[in-house]
Amino acid sequence: MIETRNLVKAVDTSEGVLTILKGINIRIEAGESVAIVGASGSGKSTLLGLMAGLDGASSGEIILDEHVLSELDEEQRAILRGQVVGFVFQSFQLLPSLTALENVMLPIELKGDPQAREKASNLLDRVGLAERWHHYPNQLSGGEQQRVAIARAFATEARVLFADEPTGNLDTATGSKVVDLLFELNREFSTTLILVTHDERLAARCDRQVRLVAGEVVDAEQTEEAVSA
């Protein structure tokens, strides 16, 4: 379960304080899939980063897997991420010097699981890259790299999966296949999925959508008003 309470994120800029998120309240139940949608600059990725414990909020609270993130320092948040969270990024974020298999093995190994190789190879089979284990990221296409990233995200059997524009760097057909895979594995592993996207079709596949406009959550009707205004 993830919950945000009156979450605010403000940053100092040369032109004064810029408030990116203005009192966000969201509750996402375990196993739920939620799409955070909104225009560019609406604060989607910032919200995702805060909920995943990658950054600290200016005020308000985030509760992730029963931990109040604001009460944790970066070291503790890192441990929590390692235990609870998985990620899929728009730019894949594979380590270029590791093979596909090693990239998937990495988070498993970090947890100290002796079955890392076996689990990683199974997952690579599962995402259809059985023949490409020993390829390096630069030898894989964008779609293949994102499939490796998805395999890596599920490798540690994380309870919550954060995906930031998972199809943003892919063409429509490839993106569609990657999304199918993501939801398939999500169901299979009963993961809580929180994804940020512009893609309405991808958002529609989630159980629920949270729409951000200028750093605030709006419901569907408000969104239409805001868009038409």
Place this chain on the structure above:
Amino acid sequence: MPESSSAKLTDSKPLSNLFALALRLLWRDWQGGELRLLFVALVMAVTSVTGIALFTDRLEKALLLESANMLAADRIVSGRGDLPREVIEEGQARGLRTAEIISFASMAFSNSGNMLVSAKAVTDAYPLRGDVIIADEPFVRGRPVQTGPPPGEVWLESRALPALEIDVGDTIFVGEAELNVSQIIIAEPDRTGGSMMDSAGPRLMLHMDDLEQTNVVQLGSRVSYRYLFAADTIEELDSFEEWFRAREEWRGRYYMRDIREESEEVAEALERAESFLLLGSLFAVLLAGVAIALTAKRYSERHYDYVAILKTFGCTSGQISFIYLTIQLVLATGAVVVGWFLGWLVHRIILVFLESLLLVSLPQPDLQPYVVGALTAFICLLAFALPPLLALRETPPLRVLRKDMSQQKIGANVLYVFGILGTIFLVYWYSQDFELTAILVVSVSAIAIFLSLISYFFLRSSGSAGMKAGSAWLLAMTAARRRRKQNVLQVMVFSVTIMSLLILTLLRTDLIEEWQAQLPENTPNHFMMNITQGQIEGIENFFAENGIEGNQFYPLISARVTRINGDIPEPGDEEQVSVGGGTLTENAQLDDVDLDEGVADTLTTPQTDAPPVNTEEATTGGRRVRGGLSRRQVTWAEELPNDNLVTDGDWWGVESEPGYVSIEQEYAGWLGLQIGDRLEFEVNQQVVTAEVSSFRSVRWDNMQPNFFIIFSPGTIDHIGATFLSTALMEQEQKILLNDLIRLFPTMVIIEIDELIEQIQTIIAQVTSAIELISILVLLCGALVLLACVNASLDERFHENAILRTLGAGRKLILTSLLIEFASIGLVAGLIATIGAEASVYYLQEEVFEQEFALHYWVWIAGPLLGMLIIAGLGVNSTRKVVNISPLNVLRRVI
């Protein structure tokens, strides 16, 4: 409300997994070439330090050993008259090995001939160091023995046999003793380290027990006594020396010396070589340090994304540090092992080509050079590589979502502070010299500020916007200005690197040139003294007939300054002055004697037993202290002697008039003389006055006759003098010495050929060492340049990929890169030249005690080389910018 206890969050990642991950990252980065430059830089640091330390360690030991062989001992005690037994008893009580020598000039008689010989009576333990080389017949290669002749026997030098018309096995008389000639002396360790009595003729060595029987040594005889001491450790010797020096009543009467005081040429060459090697290894390490810093910085920049991803997987900052520390330590360990091996190889290479020159087998090095090498690697890593790598721990994990986020907490200044502290530590550690460290730190800081200001202004933007992508020239210039900050750093690094290389090259060239000039091929190796006016023509004819290269004859007479401008100088006013530099048979020593000691003693050298005039010398550690009012051996000459330069006033020249005197400038300083002063001298109990017409600088270390005081012809000629000259005799001509002495029996010949050869050998050795060190430093410099060019590669790749995407051609980009690098190189070269000349000026004046002169060729070569090297390296490294598809570059697949 959830439980918010952070205590529940415990990290379960085992260290072994992190270690394995670190090794895997290391292996991958190694394969990807990312770590190679860092590794090579570390290896270079370890190689140069270990190699140089091993070499200097062994060379120093060898030279000390060889030098000790020149003395046949580690320490010698000598003095006027018989030596106190207490000295040798104390040495023995302390467990030192001891021997005794008594030398004297004597006639040896055979049934058919006689000749003046340098006799030397030795005890059983002689020699304590080195070997006496003996043979069964004259003029052959001999075999080494560690003993002198047994009682009843004498050993003779080869050329004495034809003169005495005897063979091995015959008997000769030395005084009243009849002794059997049993062996021929081919060489003896302390042949060049003896006194006047050791240079009077061919050597005759006998056992101490036979001395009494000769009845030669009697009250009033001119005899030189020496005690020899040797020990296994320096500490024993130092402690013994301390005991000896504490005896106030012996000061000025008895002297303890080691090799450093025996031959200043050797000591000076060794000291300069050590200074140079130290400087060389310091440059090598610092350059390697800069290369390490640059490569580590680039490596860490390329690892921001790695770290951000690892952090999203739950790695804590501590674990990130652990991973990168592991990578560095494993890398450093590998570099240390490779560096040790290469360092060992480097010192082996030096030794292989020096083997023929080294007269002794080298002692094995101890482990210290390896420890120094390893420590250097880890200190370099700590100071130069770890700060940027440890800064990685501060990478925010949010960077996975926002590329523009980078680690900010440890600023560039902190990294510089680490580097600077590391540098200071290394300089101090190697030099163990606080003053040198302080001077270096202040001057390097000043140079750095100066360089950065110059570079900054040179590259200052004209304020125009855009990339000026229309022409290669404008593109390059705007690129240089846009990257101004990085370029200032680059120019600084390039400048300092080129500067280091120039400094070393200039010092090396000047040092070697000076050494070669000091003892050129045709340096005379025999001094002849006590020659009368009437003998000069005969000697010249003898030389001409036998193809011997003779030199000018200098009149020699003893004189003392009694009045300056009519005033009697008070001895109390006389300052105690120390003089470094030349020794040996140069006339500095010729001056340092009392008139009543006779002409033979004018050859007083530091090797002799006769104490210097000023007794303070004994306690000043090899530096001779002279009094300005002492007796001097003076001369008169029409022409200015070689290696003399008039520093003030005028030389009288061909149309000279009597009544003038030219004074060596330092000596003039001691007496506070001015040009035009009238000096009164006492010469052979006659009073002579002369006006000071010039001051001269004299090169004391050229092994030529040199004088403090030279009169104009006609001033003291009437008083009567003997003459001194020098000659170069090859080994095969030495037998002619017998004829020469027979023809001119009053003449005294001093043989210094072995000494000159020994000095030339040592100079050749250190020259080769210096050449090799220069090459090592050059390699380190190349490494820094490469690292520095590579440091800006990523940005250049990216920028040029965009330019190419926008349609810029290969030629435009390559030309623009060439121009940009060439201009940076030109500026760096110019700055380096200015810095190098300034540094060489300081080093030559303060450290190497050389005369400084501007090196004009450097002003052209420096900027030109800078331009060529930087342009070459830069274009070569960035050439693939135009060979990789822009898409790949933009996808960061490089």
